[in-house]
Amino acid sequence: MSIRHGLLALLDEGPRYGYQLRTEFEARTGATWPLNVGQVYTTLGRLERDGLVAPDGEDDEGHQFYAVTDQGRAELRSWFDSPVSRTNPPRDELAIKLAMAVTVPGVDVHAVVQNQRRHSVRALQDYTRLKARAMAAEAAGTGDGSADLAWLLVLDQLIFQAEAEVRWLDHCETRLANHRARPTAPGAPASRRTGQRQELGER
Incomplete structure (x- = not known):
């Protein structure tokens, strides 16, 4: 799951602060992949470091808003345009x-x-x-x-x-x-099994 791209998609609609991002992310995914606020702000920090988002002022209660940058929009469009890779399947x-x-x-x-x-x-x-x-x-x-x-x-x-x-x-x-x-029969030689795993990884 790409939390960073999910947050970029939400920020593409307009500036938001961390708790708003968490709430909207969970609302759109039915809280299937719950986030905590700390995780959201850690991701925002990395996005800011990478030039994909920038601080965009505070409200009267001191909430720090973030806005997506042009580079962030380009990153988001690239994510939407690219298929999810199956080259390295996630561990199940x-x-x-x-x-x-x-x-x-x-x-x-x-x-x-x-x-x-x-x-x-x-x-x-x-x-x-x-x-x-x-x-x-x-x-x-x-x-x-x-x-x-x-x-x-x-x-x-x-x-x-x-x-x-x-x-x-x-x-x-x-x-x-x-x-x-x-x-009971002898198993395949180790070299054969290794080759099969390598071939799967190359597909």
């Missing part, structure tokens, strides 16, 4: 957990998969209920149009991600069952 805790579970003696991998599957199905049900409520609010015209749309897009991504995770866990179950049914 679940994938790492299962990769370790199948190699550590005494771990019930089936139980690990089933526990995660139950959790993922519950999350999917929760996201689906949230989406139904958001769509009802949008249809009734009781919300904030663009903010509601932003939240629905985030919910769709969370739903698709949870669905994919459940499918992957089902696939893991099948692969584990097939592996248990196979006669």
